[in-house]
Amino acid sequence: MSRQLKYLMALLLPVFLHVLLFFISIPWGYTLQRLDEALLLLMIVYIVTAGIFAYLLKKHAIKFLVVTYMTLVCLILLEISLRVFFGNSPLLRYHSIALHNPNLSMQALVTKKINGVDDVVKFTTNSLHLRSPEIRNFSDVDISILCIGGSTTECLPVTDSKTWTALLQKELSKKLDKNVYVGNAGKAAMFTVSHKQVLKNYVHLKNFEWIVILCGINDLATFLRDDYDERSTKQESDAVLYYKKLFLVNLLQALHRQNYATQDLGGYYIENRRLKRKNAKILTEIYGDFDLALRRYRKNLLDIIQICREKNKKLIFMTQPTLWHENMSLDLQGMLWQSTLRGSYTPKILAKMMDDYNNVMLDICDQKKVYCLDLAKSLPKNKSVFYDDCHFNNSGCQKISNILSEYLFEKIE
Incomplete structure (x- = not known):
């Protein structure tokens, strides 16, 4: 040789x-x-x-x-x-891409193109990776609720104290005259596959009695972008390769994510997307295998129910409200930004697709005897709730808190 x-x-x-x-x-x-x-x-x-x-x-x-x-x-x-x-540093306890890094603290000016929110948004997370107040001892809490979802749970660019989860904690504590803690595990772009990962792997799940899940919009988004398989693989196989289990790799990932949220704080991303939708081709029929998308959503919801039952958690689903409806005014249509590579669906088609996802949830909850709050039917489709296609402004968050606190009050009592 x-x-x-x-x-x-x-x-x-x-x-x-x-x-x-x-x-x-x-x-x-x-x-x-x-x-x-x-x-x-x-x-x-x-x-x-x-x-x-x-x-x-x-x-x-x-x-x-x-x-x-x-x-x-x-x-x-x-x-x-x-x-x-x-080994015990919270910076290295990186649960998955489905949760924020712990101990974030950021604020930013909000674009004037977003109605009904404060001029400055404050975004913080606690040591438990939640957009909620810090908590050291769950033994001091009478009722603990973990809210899981995407950006409509995360609630950017609504400031911390005015998110619907923060308001829910305050209102429910008053109604029940008990110490209630509400954890906000929402993060932009997360969908039902992500939520399953949180339920399976989140180490602090054991401290929560109730699980509230607001979902549907990002599952629909995976259909609109035709990236369900890609995103599912990324979620389900996170940290499976040997080098992704290394502390050094986790540290670099954590530092990379430490100073930003998934969605920009000030909402400037939405301005660009609105312009893109305005210049896109109008789509008047559904492209792709929509039935397959609904079957996937059904399976993921059933998986979530099974996981919660195995872990003895009380589960509440909420249907996804949106601004979309037939015969929208031009003023409201100007708030929309949802589009695809093919073009932009009409509000009528978008509303129909979202209704189909919500109906899947309602049907499953009826069959499996799971609590389901039909939030989509409880909120008006106007500027008093939304600042774009599906995201809630301050007033919208207050309305959700009022509705959900009353619903939970009845179930808990």
Whole structure:
């Protein structure tokens, strides 16, 4: 065996180990994510570089070999140090992409194009990854409620104290004359697959007696964007690959997410999307397998019910309200931004699709004897509730709190 080949084999040993561990840990049907693709590109560059040093820069091959293995040793020592010294740090207890990082504190000016909210939004999360007040001891709480959902639960750009979850805690405590704690586990873009991950993996779920889930809009969004499979794989296989379980990788992910929320605080994203919808082709019929989308939604809701029953949680579903309806005024249509790669569906079609999702929920809850608050039927479709297609302003949050607190009061009493 030539010296060049020996150098090359020694240099490629880490690559062989990586490939072996990768295929051992990868689940069936896994779709590569950006981190996976970046590592694949880095591996290709390394293989080419190793070949160059082994055959073209033979005099420096041994130096490159030493640098390679010293780098690996340093990374291993760093990983061990993180586990030993920072294993209990909340920054490293990264539950999944379905929850915010803990202890966030941000504020921003809100665009004037969003009606019914404060000029400045304050966004904070506590040590439990929730957009809620800090809590140290659940034994002091009489009633604990965890609210799970997407951006309509998260409630940007409504400031902390005016979200419907914060108002619910205040109103229900007064109605019941008890100490009520409401945790807001909402995060923009999360859908029923995400909610299942929270119910399965959230370490603080054990402290909550009631689970309230407002969902549907982001499941519909996966149909409109035709990315259900991609997003489901990302949610379900988060941290399954061996290197995604490393503390160092989790630390870098946590630091990357530490200073921003999924949706921009000030709502400027919505301004751009409104312009995109305005210039898009108008769609008057549904494209894609909508029946498949509804079947997926049905299955995920059934899974959620099963998980809650296994964990002995009291579950309440809420149907998703939207501004969409037939014969919308031009003023209200100007608030919309939902669009697809094909174009923009009419408000009538969007309303029909959302109604179908909500009807799936109502049907399942009736069959399985699960509490369901038909929030979509309880709210008016106007500016007193919404600032865009589906998101609630201050007044809308207050209305939801009034309705839900009364509903929960009856169930708890």
